[in-house]
Amino acid sequence: MKREKIAIIGIGEVPTGxxxxxxxxxxxxQTSLEAIQDAGIDKNEIDTILVTGALSDRMSFExxxxxGRMIEELGLGNRVKTNACIFSGGSSSANTLKIxxxxxxxxxxxxxxxIHADKLGTCGTPEQVENILRNAVFCPEWEIPYGINGVVxxxxxxxxxxxxxxxxxxxxxxxxxxxxxxxxxxxxxxFRDEISVEEVMKATIxxxxxxxxxxxxxxxxxxxxxxxxxxRAKEAPKPVYxxxxxxxxxxxxxxxxxxxxxxxxxxxxxxxYEEAGLTPKDMNFAQIFExxxxxxxxxxxxxxxxxxxxxxxxxxxxxxxxxxEMPVNTNGGILAQxxxxxxxxxxxxxxxxxxxxxxxxxxxxxxxxxxxxxxxxGSFFDCHVTILGNDSAAL
Amino acid sequence: MNRIAxxxxxxxxxxxxxKFWESTKQGKLSVQKCMDCQQYIFPPRxxxxxCLSENVEWVVISGRGKVWTFAALEPAGVPRLFKDDFPYxxxxxxxxxxxxxxxxxxxxxxxxxxxxxxxxxxxxKLDDEFTLPKFKPLIK
Numbered sequence: 001m002k003r004e005k006i007a008i009i010g011i012g013e014v015p016t017g018x019x020x021x022x023x024x025x026x027x028x029x030q031t032s033l034e035a036i037q038d039a040g041i042d043k044n045e046i047d048t049i050l051v052t053g054a055l056s057d058r059m060s061f062e063x064x065x066x067x068g069r070m071i072e073e074l075g076l077g078n079r080v081k082t083n084a085c086i087f088s089g090g091s092s093s094a095n096t097l098k099i100x101x102x103x104x105x106x107x108x109x110x111x112x113x114x115i116h117a118d119k120l121g122t123c124g125t126p127e128q129v130e131n132i133l134r135n136a137v138f139c140p141e142w143e144i145p146y147g148i149n150g151v152v153x154x155x156x157x158x159x160x161x162x163x164x165x166x167x168x169x170x171x172x173x174x175x176x177x178x179x180x181x182x183x184x185x186x187x188x189x190x191f192r193d194e195i196s197v198e199e200v201m202k203a204t205i206x207x208x209x210x211x212x213x214x215x216x217x218x219x220x221x222x223x224x225x226x227x228x229x230x231x232r233a234k235e236a237p238k239p240v241y242x243x244x245x246x247x248x249x250x251x252x253x254x255x256x257x258x259x260x261x262x263x264x265x266x267x268x269x270x271x272x273y274e275e276a277g278l279t280p281k282d283m284n285f286a287q288i289f290e291x292x293x294x295x296x297x298x299x300x301x302x303x304x305x306x307x308x309x310x311x312x313x314x315x316x317x318x319x320x321x322x323x324x325e326m327p328v329n330t331n332g333g334i335l336a337q338x339x340x341x342x343x344x345x346x347x348x349x350x351x352x353x354x355x356x357x358x359x360x361x362x363x364x365x366x367x368x369x370x371x372x373x374x375x376x377x378g379s380f381f382d383c384h385v386t387i388l389g390n391d392s393a394a395l
Numbered sequence: 396m397n398r399i400a401x402x403x404x405x406x407x408x409x410x411x412x413x414k415f416w417e418s419t420k421q422g423k424l425s426v427q428k429c430m431d432c433q434q435y436i437f438p439p440r441x442x443x444x445x446c447l448s449e450n451v452e453w454v455v456i457s458g459r460g461k462v463w464t465f466a467a468l469e470p471a472g473v474p475r476l477f478k479d480d481f482p483y484x485x486x487x488x489x490x491x492x493x494x495x496x497x498x499x500x501x502x503x504x505x506x507x508x509x510x511x512x513x514x515x516x517x518x519x520k521l522d523d524e525f526t527l528p529k530f531k532p533l534i535k
Contacts, residue, residue, distance in 0.1 A: 155466030206472030
């Protein structure tokens with residue numbers, strides 16, 4: 001029996017960057033209003049609100065949101081049945097979609113508004129922000145006392161991946177170059193200047209294999225999307241269907257991850273392709289979750305777009321950049337659009353939907369029909385692959 | 396005098412991992428072992444994650460292993476609170492018993508560290524409460 005699918009009918013996003021005057025509540029409102037307008041619905045049709053909390057302002061934002069702030073702001077009192085926060089770090093968007101699907105299939109919801117907002121770019125000094133993230137990602141007993149942080153984690157993955165595949169530092173640097181080329185075309189991206197492979201390699205040298213250009217920068221940002229049943233979505237102007245979802249939860253800290261050069265993206269992807277009845281060849285783009293350049297190579301291969309160890313050649317040849325045969329991270333990805341905490345996965349989902357709605361402006365992929373996005377929380381403790389399409393024939 | 400080391404993060408110990416830290420103070424590396432399914436367990440758990448048995452005991456292990464992966468830091472990549480420790484190489488050590496442990500490779504030139512490098516445990520006193528296991532090249 002075929003399962004009834006869900007669809008995303010509206011999206012909203014604010015520019016990512018450094019906006020000290022813009023509060024999380026303001027981001028939540030701006031993106032929600034844009035998503036409602038984009039979906040072409042009456043706001044009173046919304047019967048469920050799912051919010052992913054801000055790391056920068058966890059208590060205040062989540063408590064306000066969980067106790068109905070958006071219901072008041074949008075005048076939905078006595079209409080909404082479910083209002084709750086869903087959080088799993090960078091994979092929050094994928095888990096929100098799964099929960100939305102369950103609520104819709106169970107008949108408990110018809111139209112669901114999903115929101116993320118954060119202010120990691122301006123909520124404190126870089127060291128304060130680093131500490132917020134450190135405690136969310138690394139183990140306070142077995143990792144933090146050894147100074148294990150993002151730089152170490154990235155190098156652990158890079159050194160092992162280079163050892164197993166022979167990938168070069170130039171090929172890894174080409175990922176950053178490719179992301180920035182896309183960001184140049186994205187007015188919402190925080191880092192829009194182009195950067196060459198040579199410049200990536202000459203940035204501040206942090207270790208034997210990585211420079212400051214391999215890493216994310218924390219920024220303010222947020223987005224919203226509206227989910228409904230595929231059936232109900234057919235009335236919307238440009239519905240984007242969720243055709244397949246695959247996931248694996250692996251571990252809680254990087255030290256206990258069995259394979260840090262593969263994770264479980266292969267298993268998650270196979271599940272998603274099977275549900276969608278599609279293959280890697282059917283995809284017109286991939287939005288890959290990463291806050292280190294190296295992760296894009298690993299996930300690209302595990303998704304079936306290149307053989308093990310060959311992803312570097314794709315990026316180095318410009319095949320994943322604008323005009324290339326397999327576009328990757330058309331919003332610039334987390335590296336170039338900016339890292340907004342749990343919002344990286346939101347931004348990649350929004351970009352996938354935007355491409356499939358034909359609303360990506362200068363970076364629009366011509367005739368995009370199918371695409372996927374991935375997401376992951378913490379120090380890559382889970383792997384989510386979500387396949388989307390604008391073709392109702394694929395339902 | 397407020398030394399940098401005084402501000403370094405201390406392990407946040409769980410009730411069921413106390414024995415690990417008592418052991419390192421005595422110069423021994425101990426991990427749990429499930430007496431039902433024989434699996435070595437690290438980090439410490441309340442029950443065996445493989446078979447959920449509560450029949451879990453602490454065993455002293457060899458302290459020998461290999462570098463599974465590493466990060467050869469340059470000065471700009473060293474966290475502020477760890478400047479006094481530099482040079483050191485944060486590494487994932489795969490111990491002979493099969494479990495992996497995050498630690499530092501020390502007592503060698505960082506450029507000499509490689510994947511598969513044989514290492515053995517050394518104990519470094521952080522303060523009266525904590526002694527951290529670290530690793531040095533194994534000289535055969």
